[in-house]
Amino acid sequence: MSSDLLLAQLINGVGTGLIYFLLAVGLTLIFGVRDFVNFAHGAFFVLGALLSWTLLEHGMSFWIALVVAPLVIGLAGFVMEPLLIRRFYNVDPAFQIVGTIGLTLVIQEVATMIWGPANRSTQPPKSLQGLVDLGVVSYPTYRLFIMGVAVVVGIALWWLIERSRFGASLRAGAEDRDMASCLGVNTGMLFAITFAIGVGLAALGGVLAAPTRGLNTGSSSEVLGIAFVIIVVGGMGSFLGAFVGALVIGVAQSLTITFAPAYGSVVIYIAMIVVLLVKSDGLFGKVTRVR
Amino acid sequence: MSANPVRALSRLTGAGGLGRPALLSAVSVILLGLLAPSWSVATLILIYAMAALGCNLLLGYTGLLSVGQSVYFGLGGYLAAITATRWGLQLSSALIVSAVLCAVVAAFIGAFAIRRLGIYFVMITFAFAETAHFLAFVFQDYTGGENGLGGVPAASFGGFGQSFFIAKPGPTFFYMAAVLFVLLFVVLQRFVDSPVGAVLVAIRENESRAEAMGYSIKAYKLLVFMVSGAVTGIAGCLYVFFVGSASVAAIESDMAITIVIITVLGGIRSLYGSFLGAVVYVALDTYLSDLWPYWQMLLGIALIGIVLFFKGGIHGVVLAFFNLVRHLLSRRSSDPADHPNEGASVDVSR
Numbered sequence: 001m002s003s004d005l006l007l008a009q010l011i012n013g014v015g016t017g018l019i020y021f022l023l024a025v026g027l028t029l030i031f032g033v034r035d036f037v038n039f040a041h042g043a044f045f046v047l048g049a050l051l052s053w054t055l056l057e058h059g060m061s062f063w064i065a066l067v068v069a070p071l072v073i074g075l076a077g078f079v080m081e082p083l084l085i086r087r088f089y090n091v092d093p094a095f096q097i098v099g100t101i102g103l104t105l106v107i108q109e110v111a112t113m114i115w116g117p118a119n120r121s122t123q124p125p126k127s128l129q130g131l132v133d134l135g136v137v138s139y140p141t142y143r144l145f146i147m148g149v150a151v152v153v154g155i156a157l158w159w160l161i162e163r164s165r166f167g168a169s170l171r172a173g174a175e176d177r178d179m180a181s182c183l184g185v186n187t188g189m190l191f192a193i194t195f196a197i198g199v200g201l202a203a204l205g206g207v208l209a210a211p212t213r214g215l216n217t218g219s220s221s222e223v224l225g226i227a228f229v230i231i232v233v234g235g236m237g238s239f240l241g242a243f244v245g246a247l248v249i250g251v252a253q254s255l256t257i258t259f260a261p262a263y264g265s266v267v268i269y270i271a272m273i274v275v276l277l278v279k280s281d282g283l284f285g286k287v288t289r290v291r
Numbered sequence: 292m293s294a295n296p297v298r299a300l301s302r303l304t305g306a307g308g309l310g311r312p313a314l315l316s317a318v319s320v321i322l323l324g325l326l327a328p329s330w331s332v333a334t335l336i337l338i339y340a341m342a343a344l345g346c347n348l349l350l351g352y353t354g355l356l357s358v359g360q361s362v363y364f365g366l367g368g369y370l371a372a373i374t375a376t377r378w379g380l381q382l383s384s385a386l387i388v389s390a391v392l393c394a395v396v397a398a399f400i401g402a403f404a405i406r407r408l409g410i411y412f413v414m415i416t417f418a419f420a421e422t423a424h425f426l427a428f429v430f431q432d433y434t435g436g437e438n439g440l441g442g443v444p445a446a447s448f449g450g451f452g453q454s455f456f457i458a459k460p461g462p463t464f465f466y467m468a469a470v471l472f473v474l475l476f477v478v479l480q481r482f483v484d485s486p487v488g489a490v491l492v493a494i495r496e497n498e499s500r501a502e503a504m505g506y507s508i509k510a511y512k513l514l515v516f517m518v519s520g521a522v523t524g525i526a527g528c529l530y531v532f533f534v535g536s537a538s539v540a541a542i543e544s545d546m547a548i549t550i551v552i553i554t555v556l557g558g559i560r561s562l563y564g565s566f567l568g569a570v571v572y573v574a575l576d577t578y579l580s581d582l583w584p585y586w587q588m589l590l591g592i593a594l595i596g597i598v599l600f601f602k603g604g605i606h607g608v609v610l611a612f613f614n615l616v617r618h619l620l621s622r623r624s625s626d627p628a629d630h631p632n633e634g635a636s637v638d639v640s641r
Contacts, residue, residue: 035410037413093410094350094354094413095598096598097358097413101591102591102592102593105587105590108591109585109587109591225421225544232414236410265421266422269419273415276414276418277407280411
C-alpha cells in the first residue's frame, strides 16, 4: 500500500464526508431544536435532486437549479411544518418515526407520479467538469466544488446558529420553549423556519449529489440510513457533531473500502452501534448541542 | 340482560383461557381460505401476519419500536434455504433451527439495544438491520449475495429422511401455514395474557414504576425481544419455503419498515390487529397496485392518520364499530323504563 494511494483515499474520504455533512446537517438541526426524528429526511434529499433534474431539462443553468430547488423544497417545508409536522412534536418518538415513514411514502409516491421510477442524474456545468491536479492525485473538479459548498454552508450555518439574532432565539427556543415565548420569541415561526432550513439543506445535498450518482424515488431509505449514522456518531442534535461525524464516517468508509471493499458499508453501521453503546450522545453530544 | 347476538357471541368467545384466541384465529383463517381469491395471497397474508406478530409484541405490548425485524425475517429465511439445500432439512426441522437461532441472535442484539431508551433504542435496532443487510453481501458464499439462494425443496414435515406430510404449493401449503398461524397466535395470546405479559404492559406504561415494583426490566425486555425474533424468524423461514428461494430483499431495512407498517396499520396492542394489518396490506399490494401504482400514498396517509388521531389502527376501528353496534342493539332491545340505570351505565362505560 503506497502512501500516495492512502493519501488519495483520505482525500476521497474527506470529499465523501463533506457530501454526507450536507445530507445530515438538516436532520440534526431539526432534531436539536424539537427532538423531532424526521424519517422523511431522505425523501427531501431525493426531491431536491429530482427537482434540479427538471429545471435542467427545461434548459435552466445548473447554478439556477442549485439555488431554486433548495428554496422551493425549503418553502414546501415551511408550509408543511404548521400543517402537519407540528402535530408530531408531542407524539412518542416511536410514533414520530412511524408517522414520518408514512410521510415518506406519500412524498415518494407523489415524486413517482411526477418523475416516474427511473434513475435521474444531471450533468455538472462545463466549468466544473474535468480534473484538478492536486500533486499526489488528480481529483474531479466537481467534487472539489461540492466540498467547497459544504464548507461554505457549514460556516454560514455556524454563524446563523451561534452569532445571529435568529440563532440566539433558536437556541433559546430549543432550551425552554415557554420561556422564549414569554420573552417575545415567536417560537412557532422559529420552528417552521428551522424545519424549512433543514429540508432545504437536504434538497441542496440532493441537487449536488445528482451529478455524481443517479437518484430515483426509491433512493431515500439508503440516503436516510447514512444520515442517521452521521448524526448518531456526531451526537444527535449537535451541529459540530454532524460536521465531524460526517468527516469521520467518510474517511472511515473510504479507508475500509481500500483495504476490505466488502466491509465499506458494514463498518459505518458498526461504528454507529459502538457509539450508541459507549456514548449515546455521540462525539459532541451536549457540548455544542443546539439545545 | 339483553340477549343480542353480538353480546352472546362475545360471551361465548370470551370463555377465557385458550378458547377465545383459538376460535378467533381459526375462524379467521377459515374465512381467509374461503374468501381469498388465491392460495398464494392467503398464504402470504399469514406469513406477513406472523412477522407482524413479532413486531407487535415489542411495539404494542412493551412499547419498544424495532426497526430491525428484517434481521430475523431474513436470517430465518437464509437458515431455511441453507439447511434445506445443503443438509436436506425438512420444514419441520428448519422451523426449529430458524426459531432457535433467531432467538439467539435477538438475544445478542437485544442485549445491546435494551441498554438504551427511546430513539436510541430504535437507532440500535436500525443499525443492526443495516449491518445484517450488508453482511449478507460479505457472506455471499452462504447467502448467494445479490442472486440469493434458489432450489428450496417443497415444504415437508418429518425427520431422519422420512416425511409424513408434504405441503405442496397451493391449498396444502396454505392449510399448513394456517395451522401454524393458529398455533402461534394461541401461544402468543397466552403469552401476552400471562403475568409476564402484564409486566410487559407495565413497562410500556411506566418503566420506572415497574422497575420500582421490583421487576427486572432488562430481563423482561430481553425475553420479549427473543420471543419476537423467534416469531419473525419463523415467518421468514416459512416465506422461503413458500417462494422457493431466499433473497437479499428479505433482510433489507425496507422489509423491517414494511413489518412495522403492517403492525401499526393493523393496530398495536392487539395481536389480532397484526392479522388484519396483513390482510389489508397484502390485499392492497396485490389488487390496488395494478389499478393505481401509487397506492402506497394511501398507506402513508393512513399511517399519519393512525399516529395522529387513531392509534388503534384497523383493529381499533373494527372494535369501535362493534361497540357501536352493541350499544345500538342494547338500547333497542332493552326497555329504558325497566332498567333505567343499565342503559345509562352502558353509555358511560362504553
